[in-house]
Amino acid sequence: MKTINTLTRRRFAAAALLPAALTLATGLGLAGNAAAQVRDFPNHAVELVVPFQPGGGTDALARAFADASRKHMPQSVVIVNKPGASGAIGWQDVxxxxxxxxxxxxVTVEVTTLPHMGLAKFTHDDFTPIARLNADQAAITVRADAPWNTIEEFLAAARKDSGTVGVGNAGNGSIWHLAAAALEDKTHVKFNHIPYQGAGPAVLALLGGHVDSVAVSPAEVTTYVQAGKLKTLAVMADQRVKGFEKVPTLKERNIDLTIGTWRGIAAPKNTPPEVVAYLKSVTVKAANEPAFREVLEKQNLGFAYADEAAFKANMAKDSAYFKTLMAKLNIKN
Incomplete structure (x- = not known):
């Protein structure tokens, strides 16, 4: 009887340990699978979400990057446009x-502006930055047949008919909205801000005569300026912009305002470090491809590479700056 009790106790003990052993084995299996997935990255196409409509500078940069990356990774980078809410829809999806x-x-500078307007529940800290690729200043552009040939004439019209001169932007809370609002503040005028789902649609609206002007980057109007359909009155930069050498800066016109955007590649927060390291390697190689640089130069997109750490610091600095600016200008949703 004593032997039977001993065997029974041993069987119960073994049975009690079985679930823990199975759990441990399952956990090891899952961990092994996860590690294998990281080692095999990428084993299928990578989606690169552009949170704006096709046709703008952000879309042009994304497509140039996707093309340049083909030499440096075994899978394709596929562009997916998901516009809406000044970029918030696409970014939230990622x-x-x-x-x-x-x-x-x-990602663009709007990831640091939208949260301060209550237009996004996320912050820049919800992304893992890979690298910044570009930086551009804002500019005021009108149709070629517009009655204004200088920024002074444009501002005089806005001052005379307060709130009637329409300025298209890439959406409420976008950098181009803030650029026009900051120009209002500096010059004591009032615009009629008209939001679109990206700079591309705003420029098309300008071409179609649906809006008087746009506050977007030179890159987003280059093609039409060169074709003689649009004219840029001023750039919000410290120095004149390459390709727009005849266009004065606001500072040259005694308006102390410099404001613009940046664009880069980012992954969701908590992406495995090994995957991030791989993406960083591919990104810097793609950024150095002559074909990528040529597209940026042709589009007048300023090349401004920054690695993961510098890009993260850039985001934090801009978030603090725009929080203060929006409070000063009383810009709300």
Missing amino acids: INAKPDGYKLAV
């Missing part, structure tokens, strides 16, 4: 995605 490196975003 933030909500599985952090495995297969869904990335082209």
Whole structure:
């Protein structure tokens, strides 16, 4: 009887340990699978979400990057346009995605502006920055047949008919909205701000005569300026912009305002470090491809590479700056 009791106790003990052993084995299996997925990255196409309509500078940069990356990774980078809410829809989609490196975003300065307006629940800290690729200043552009040939004439019209001169932008809370608002503040005029789902649609609206002007980057109007359909009156930069050498800066016109955007590649927060390291390697190689630089130069997109750490610091600095600016200008949703 004593032997039977001993055997029974041993069987119960073994049975009690079985679930823990199975759990441990399952955990090891899952960990092994996860590690294998990281080692095999990428084994299928990578999505790069552009949170604006096709046709703007952000879309042009994304497509140039996707083409340049082909030499440096075995899978394609596929561009997916998901416009809406000044970029918030596309960015939220990436933030909500599985952090495995297969869904990335082209992030712009708006990831540091929208949260301060209550237009986004996320912040720049919800992304893992890979690299910044570009930086551009804002500019005021009108149709070629517009009655204004200088920024002074444009501002005089806005001052005379307060709130009637329409300025198109890439959406409420976008950098181009803030650029026009900052110009209002500096010059004591009032515009009629008209939002669109990206700079591309805003420029098309200008071409169609639906808006008087746009506050977007030179890159987003280059083609039409060169074709003689539009004219840029001033750039909000410290120095004149390459390709727009005949266009004065606001500072040259005694308006102390410099404001613009940047664009880069980011992944969802908690993406595995090994995957991030791989993406960083691919990104710097793609950024140095002559074909990528040529597209940026042709589009007048300023090349401004910054690595992960510098890009993260850039985001934090701009978030603090725009929080203060919006409070000063009383810009709300």
